[in-house]
Amino acid sequence: MTRVLSGIQPTGEVHLGNYLGALRQWAIDQHDADAFYCAVDLHAVTVQQDPAHLRVSTLGTMATLISVGLDPAVCTLFVQSHVPQHTELSWLLECTVSLGELRRMTQFKDKSARAESGEEAGQGGDHVSAGLFTYPALMAADILIYDADRVPVGDDQRQHLELTRDVAQRFNSRYGDTFVIPDAAIPTVGARVMDLQNPTAKMSKSAESPQGSVGIFDDPADISRKFARAVTDSESEVRYDPDQKPGVSNLLSILGAATGRSPADAAEGYHQYGALKSDTADAIVALLEPIAAKKAELDADPAELARIIAAGADKAEAVASVTLARAKEAMGFLPKSLETEARVPMR
Ligand code: TRP
DSSP, rough: OOOOEEEOOSSOOBBBBHHIIIIIHHHHHHSSSSSEEEEEEHHTTSSOOHHHHHHHHHHHHHHHHHHHTTOOOTTTTEGGGGTTTTHHHHEEEETTHHHHHHTTTTHHHHHHHHHHHOOTTTTTTTTOHEEEEEEEEHHHHHTTTTTEEEEEEOGGGHHHHHHHHHHHHHHHHOOOOOOOOOOEOOGGGGGGOOOOOTSSBBBTTSOOGGGGBBTOOOHHHHHHHHHHHHOSSOOOOOOOOTOOOHHHHHHHHHHHHHHHHHHHTTTTTSSHHHHHHHHHHHHHHHHHHHHHHHHHHTOOHHHHHHHHHHHHHHHHHHHHHHHHHHHHHHHHHOSGGGGSSSOOOOO
């Protein structure tokens, strides 16, 4: 069976863009593949995090992943830092990747430039951590340690996936077949949700105006208000045309995604923006309602959530430890006991 792996940073509330663009697909994939999903808290600390906040948001992210339909009985759902093999493999990969390769990563260039200009307020000022630089090696470890065949990620992670493939290929050619070479699975443009106030930018939790981003746990009145105020244009024609009509097209993408149609088909029958906005809001409210209900259930039973998280870590570790042993053996590390000396086979 195909193995799928993906990760999400546990640093804030999940919004509609995360849900329609990624998490909803994760929930579908879990039924057709052997799926591993994690909250990547080790990646979160590449920029300074408030400890109490990190703890709460990691827990909240796990509850959210379950609420959007990831079923711990079907997939393997875990917190990255609970599986220490990720960091150990990350070191081995750091010794395989070159400085030049890491320096070419556009996400590092962007994030470090922003930190140095002091824009990341509250995240350590102009401090750029070494972890921010080696971030892609840890991400490669996340993927390779599960022998993942397919990695669903946003377009912004494409370069990290390419690097993961290069690192795996290099390792395999130096030390013998050890890692599965993963493919990126980038969602189609239709699922790309833009900011409601600034429809040429992706919806994001750090946007200028909070009115542009819809949290999946926003209350229905807020959701309706945000859609009612969504930026459109001065015409009145409802037509899917992302270049000329980014605001209207974004509403059509969202309505289409919520109702299982293409954005162009979703335009059918609309002659004015008001109806489009209110129908889109209603469709999203209906889509999110069961997710909020599931979240309330989990919030009411913290012991159950803790059990799920612990069991997920055990399931993940059972797989990760085998791959790590294989990689260490291939590189020539001395086994601690003779029993583990036998070659650990590849999946
Ligand atoms: N870097 C990814 C992001 O910011 C998160 C991530 C970490 C990830 N490890 C991963 C995604 C492994 C896919 C696979 O979105």
